[in-house]
Amino acid sequence: MSKKSHEVKQKREWVSRSEFSEQYRSPAWQKRRLERLDAAGWECGNCGDSESQLHVHHTRYVAGRKVWDYSDEELQVLCEACHSGAHALKERLNEALASIPGFDLGKVVGYALAAAATNRLDCAGNEGVLTLSTNEEVLGAADYFGVDWHEIFEIGAQGERPTARRLIDLRMRNAMACSDPKNAGSQ
Incomplete structure (x- = not known):
């Protein structure tokens, strides 16, 4: 041991x-x-x-x-x-977790942490702060929110902690930018 x-x-x-x-x-x-x-x-x-x-x-x-x-x-x-x-x-x-390799298990943890943070969102100002400890957790959270993992790292690089509210807003902005006819040619 x-x-x-x-x-x-x-x-x-x-x-x-x-x-x-x-x-x-x-x-x-x-x-x-x-x-x-x-x-x-x-x-x-x-x-x-x-x-x-x-x-x-x-x-x-x-x-x-x-x-x-x-x-x-x-x-x-x-x-x-x-x-x-x-x-x-x-x-x-x-049973399912027991069969997942370590790297993928980190992504599952990130996905679960993102779901838990989203569940904590409320009108009283709780932003659903995410505490992600590994790169794999960041990948899982990015999958959950439908954002690029680089965007989560950028939030950290700005000295801020990612929150569910901010990542949901980011996903919405990305979706709106993709559907904007002005951006159609750049895709």
Whole structure:
């Protein structure tokens, strides 16, 4: 085992399955669960079902974090069918990711980061900042937004961070320029 992976393993706080299951019986989890159900109006956030049993689904788990110590965005209220579907979809995604070579996996991560940034866009000023760590992630984000990867690098060269809003605007400007009859001869 490499020194780096050994250090990472030491930093994680692993809990046994029984300790993990016990957290779901905690009053802290019960309170957090009720908060999420109340906030969702006691209906599935995916299909709107309010008749079936509801679950509070963790979109991800972080080693060492208590089950109640997750943000609202990480705790989705889902009906039983949508909850099962979410787990099946995640399993399918994991199977697909396992077969992707490293370079392409970086592009998939960039695509996913772009989708997540777009999901964070709102009228309150959230621009959907993208944090891209590798060239492959930049390529994936460029694919997602339909822009040339050079354009993302140019934003960084200007000392700015790329945002979903800016890349969507850039795609729209590029599309308008392509459809402009004045530019038809230059293509």
